[in-house]
Amino acid sequence: MDIARELVPQERRKPLFDDPLKLPFGRNFTDHMFTMEFTPGSGWCRPRIRPYGPLQIEPSANVLHYSQEVFEGQKAYKSPRGEILMFRPQENARRLNRSLSRMCMPEIPEDSVLEAECALLKVEERWVPAQKGASLYVRPTVIGTEAALGIKPSSEYLFFIILSPVGPYFKEGFNPVGLWVSDTYSRAGSGGTGEAKTGGNYAGSLLATLEATQKGYSQVLWLDAGEHRYVEEVGAMNIFFVIDGKLVTPALGGTILKGITRKSVLELAPELGIQCEERRIAIDEVVEGIASGRVSEIFGAGTAAVISPVGKIGYRGKDYTIDGGRTGPWARKLFDTLTGIQYGELEDRHGWIYVVK
Numbered sequence: 001m002d003i004a005r006e007l008v009p010q011e012r013r014k015p016l017f018d019d020p021l022k023l024p025f026g027r028n029f030t031d032h033m034f035t036m037e038f039t040p041g042s043g044w045c046r047p048r049i050r051p052y053g054p055l056q057i058e059p060s061a062n063v064l065h066y067s068q069e070v071f072e073g074q075k076a077y078k079s080p081r082g083e084i085l086m087f088r089p090q091e092n093a094r095r096l097n098r099s100l101s102r103m104c105m106p107e108i109p110e111d112s113v114l115e116a117e118c119a120l121l122k123v124e125e126r127w128v129p130a131q132k133g134a135s136l137y138v139r140p141t142v143i144g145t146e147a148a149l150g151i152k153p154s155s156e157y158l159f160f161i162i163l164s165p166v167g168p169y170f171k172e173g174f175n176p177v178g179l180w181v182s183d184t185y186s187r188a189g190s191g192g193t194g195e196a197k198t199g200g201n202y203a204g205s206l207l208a209t210l211e212a213t214q215k216g217y218s219q220v221l222w223l224d225a226g227e228h229r230y231v232e233e234v235g236a237m238n239i240f241f242v243i244d245g246k247l248v249t250p251a252l253g254g255t256i257l258k259g260i261t262r263k264s265v266l267e268l269a270p271e272l273g274i275q276c277e278e279r280r281i282a283i284d285e286v287v288e289g290i291a292s293g294r295v296s297e298i299f300g301a302g303t304a305a306v307i308s309p310v311g312k313i314g315y316r317g318k319d320y321t322i323d324g325g326r327t328g329p330w331a332r333k334l335f336d337t338l339t340g341i342q343y344g345e346l347e348d349r350h351g352w353i354y355v356v357k
């Protein structure tokens with residue numbers, strides 16, 4: 001790709017790094033963004049790195065009415081040797097394309113996605129925090145921009161990438177969070193878009209999440225839409241349980257986001273000495289297991305959330321506290337191993353690390 005560049009003077013803004021671990025999630029953005037357009041005549045064209053700023057789109061643009069949109073969530077880390085590292089970005093590029101295909105949007109060659117991310121990260125190198133626990137969050141996004149109110153796929157699109165230096169996603173940091181189980185709302189149904197990373201899934205989850213936070217929980221633990229019986233995932237992460245000494249997570253079936261952290265945990269855990277299982281998990285099994293002690297740990301896994309221990313679950317008006325609300329040993333071990341690999345401190349035996357060059 002021949003990426004055009006319109007750069008701002010370096011001295012214009014200083015990265016806000018007094019205490020990178022206090023950076024709020026997704027509130028500060030770097031000096032530049034990447035944009036690329038899609039038109040029926042030219043396909044993907046006009047790749048550009050330009051100053052971060054408002055987009056100009058028509059008020060009648062498809063995305064503003066019918067939500068033809070997909071996005072990804074990745075992070076860039078600084079290694080002790082000063083390199084910029086990404087974690088399995090090829091997987092994100094692949095998932096971006098699966099989401100695009102589900103939403104009737106034109107795919108982008110994986111190589112072009114990686115090339116765009118690397119080019120932008122090289123320009124914004126000084127925004128990658130050096131402190132472990134902080135990182136530069138990468139948000140590739142594609143929107144339908146055709147000015148047309150008929151319900152059909154847009155003929156024009158914009159792909160953009162923005163970057164945001166971030167600290168921990170939850171205000172609790174690595175301390176256990178509380179989850180509220182909704183047995184009325186649903187996130188995704190069979191045949192729907194649950195597996196795609198598309199904005200509508202998140203818009204549809206806001207009301208339940210608001211209820212959860214009003215009740216004092218951090219996020220919603222979603223159940224299946226059909227029976228409200230089986231655990232699916234959390235608002236911004238996949239979910240894991242240690243049941244009878246085994247690491248168990250809901251099997252994927254089209255409604256759950258195929259998390260890259262989830263996949264990595266399933267690959268790492270057996271090497272660390274715990275057997276894994278993907279299967280249906282009834283919420284009754286979880287709450288009974290917490291009460292009896294068979295469920296010894298619960299944690300979420302995601303890019304923004306990394307590994308987030310769960311201290312309590314609220315279900316049908318009752319709170320179930322897991323192991324006194326403490327962080328469990330498997331959450332700790334997986335957090336340390338995963339972040340050790342991501343920040344380039346541990347050997348990358350799986351070939352998951354991508355050095356930005």
Ligand code: PLP
Pocket residue numbers: 073233234235236237238257258259260261262301302303304
């Ligand atoms: N589930 C949902 C709904 C998410 O938003 C995320 C975050 O991206 C995840 C799971 C975890 O996915 P990943 O590990 O690829 O970040």
Ligand code: COI
Pocket residue numbers: 072073074236237302303304305
């Ligand atoms: C991520 O973990 O990257 C996410 O996208 C979760 C959330 C912020 C939407």
